Amino acid sequence: MPQRFHNNGRGLNIKVDIDTCTACQLCYDRLPQVFVDRGDGIPLVILRTTVDEVYQELIKVSEDCPSGSIILSWTE
């Protein structure tokens, strides 16, 4: 079952599919303000800044995730 995380500053949901994540470390190496290693290589989402501050890089990291495990969606 994928974990789901919500960051409501802009109604942005950040979901990491832990079933497909390969623990490659890319997301928390590039965006430590958003992702942290939970201890086994799988990222937890802990937004330490505003969505606006990281928005462009978050899009790129989501696109660059080798397994497509970072899924961004927007709420109303």
Ligand code: SF4
């Ligand atoms: S970039 Fe993707 S595959 Fe790599 S650790 Fe992050 S979520 Fe997992």
